Amino acid sequence: MIHPGWRDIRGYRAMYLDFAAAISSGRQPQMSLERALDDHRLVEQVCGG
DSSP states (O other): OOOOOOOTTTTTTHHHHHHHHHHTTTOOSSSSSHHHHHHHHHHHHTTTT
């Protein structure tokens, strides 16, 4: 498990930085839409959403 640090506890900053780098370099982002949705659903379940 990797802790993203307190400033990016939900990982959004890292995800956006990776997305921007993927666009500029022409590669696929590390996180797919399906994976992002799975992660979001998990957070909702844990937080009672």
